[in-house]
Amino acid sequence: MVFRRFESARAGEAEEAVTYSTSDDDDEIYDAENKAIDFPGGRVAFTPQIKFISESPDKRIPCYRVLDDDGYPIAGSTYEQVDKETAVKMYKSMVTLQIMDTIFYEAQRQGRISFYLTSMGEEAINIATAAALSFDDIILPQYREPGILLWRGFTLQEFANQCFGTKDDYGKGRQMPIHYGSKQHNFFTISSPIATQLPQAAGVAYSLKMDNKEACVVAFTGDGGTSEGDFHAGMNFAAVMEAPVLFICRNNGWAISTPVSEQFRSDGVVVKGQAYGIRSIRVDGNDTLAVYSAIRAAREMVIREQKPVLVEALTYRVGHHSTSDDSTKYRPLDEIEHWKTARSPLARFRKWVQRNGWWNDEGETELRGSIRKQLLNAIQVAEKTEKPSLEDLFTDVYDNLPLNLHEQEKSLRETIKRHQKDFPSDVPV
């Protein structure tokens, strides 16, 4: 199967995103006479007929897919070849992500951590994207992309350290669980408000442009995030600045309890790209090979042409929004079950990998057992590790401790000394 990357990716060959309510016949007469008008922004042809652009296309933008539900390559599909080593690494990472999510979720339920948020159902987006990028690509995550850190070598212990807020956490215990950040892994610290990272992407891209680096910025958001003003601003800026940003929207159908039908009335997120002059593609987010190929192609475009690209990955949020949510309250149990089992990205990819002779059931059992053990161990270690000391309450607010914070720290220490038994004993002072 020959992969001709640019054939399927060329923008002009996309399905007609826009339909007109009357026929185009009348236009030809006027076009022939070359009637066009100049306005700021360029030349436009004109038409004497009132025509409104339809609010929705006749057909929705189709979704790029390589494997069918049973993991068989679809006839005629073009995709980037994946070798055994990469495929197995991808599959193992997806399993690791799934188990990590399960165990940390359980830990929260047992009261061992305060909060957790899973990426269940979105493992393919997480891992296939990570595999398709280079280590130098800078990630601006929303919060459902820990798989990228995992792929880049973040250990299970490091994940646990952050969730438990120990002194080994790179964030020094200052952020709530799952708000990872690691400069060495080129993964920006997660900030809770939605979509605030999107305008920042243009700035990071600007930085890369100045440095002339062979890398791009990858900014994530969910379907809900596209409603934020920052989505509009970030997209528009990246387009105008010709910033090498790859925008990835994980359209998983739900923003806590808000379904996409109540989030926007457009044909999903992919059509919004054209509104900003940004090339876009819609991909089956549960198809590991499709995501891998699409991100590879998009990344190459972003870097070579130095302009933004939008990828909408359609998927389903199998888990609850977070441990503070019970999604069975607003969606049917059988819908969740269906996506969890019949449409699982892991099951689908596993079938393809196993059929290639690269994986087997024994490997599966062994892997799952091993990861589970490692995680339980990481949790135990994290639980026993000291919390960050009191001085970390005041450091890093500024580069050096200013006078008022010096005083506040002194005052706090004096209070603790006077009422020692009222303060937790496991926090080093």
Next chain:
Amino acid sequence: IRSEARTISGAINGSRKTGKVITKAVAAQAESPASAASKPGHELLLFEALREGLEEEMDRDPRVCVFGEDVGHYGGSYKVTKGLAEKYGDLRVLDTPIAENSFTGMAVGAAMTGLRPIVEGMNMGFLLLAFNQISDNCGMLHYTSGGQFTIPTVIRGPGGVGRQLGAEHSQRLESYFQSIPGIQMVACSTPYNAKGLMKAAIRSENPVVLFEHVLLYNLKERIPDEEYVLSLEEAEMVRPGEHVTILTYSRMRYHVMQAAKTLVNKGYDPEVIDIRSLKPFDLYTIGNSIKKTHRVLIVEECMRTGGIGASLTAAINENFHDYLDAQIVCLSSQDVPTPYAGTLEEWTVVQPPQIVAAVEQLCK
């Protein structure tokens, strides 16, 4: 009017700034042509001083860049960036679409990856649209990332009450921003301190908000030819005195100095301090003054509720209560949106006669 800047005793605030500090600052309002020729330094307007500081820093460090609306080819609405785009290229002096939240966010992203961006708000009031990026991201990301990412940005622009610019163009954003942990705030008031503070802000590793005032851009002063950088945390002694400490900043400094002339004629000796550093306050300079005079008058343009004056009053009461012979008096604008009508607008800003009356009352 002569003012003396002290040498910095670095022990106070713990943060040291690189660059020389000169020990004497001359803030002359007018000078005769004869003496002008023989005097050292060069004369310029405040917006030119800002530009000079900016240009020197852009020459010194290739990572410094500017983002804002109309800052590039147009040269900035107040001409602070005039000529810079031609000199450094339109990537380093970048024109942005109208989205304050965007370009402030963009500055955060650029800063996190090693650049030193300066964000220009066309008017400070518009930066309210960038509040989230300024508070949650500029202010907090250094802390929440465990110190991994620094955000050395400068956010600057004209604010304060102008001449009939309407309520939305007359905002005093220092009130709203003062609570944000992680940022520093300074207000310039003369060409000398404008240039020095601009340079210090750019060199700082912390996010700094530099407040300029719409009506002060055309102030003229003679400033030194040699390079100088001021301290971000220091207040400026404008006029030493014995009877009362008057604390002020930005445009109100000039109303206070005008009132000071009247007060001197009436036999009073006010000590006028331009606090310059709005966050944190230079309580060392302020405290020394209070220990001497025992009376405090704060003159600000902020509104009565939640302004810089309100915080300063609290800080002084907490720290120097024993040294006060009278209650602190704070003159501020009323809690109203700034009206357009000239007469009403004048009544909403503290005027010299009010300052004179307040000092007389305080010194009874």
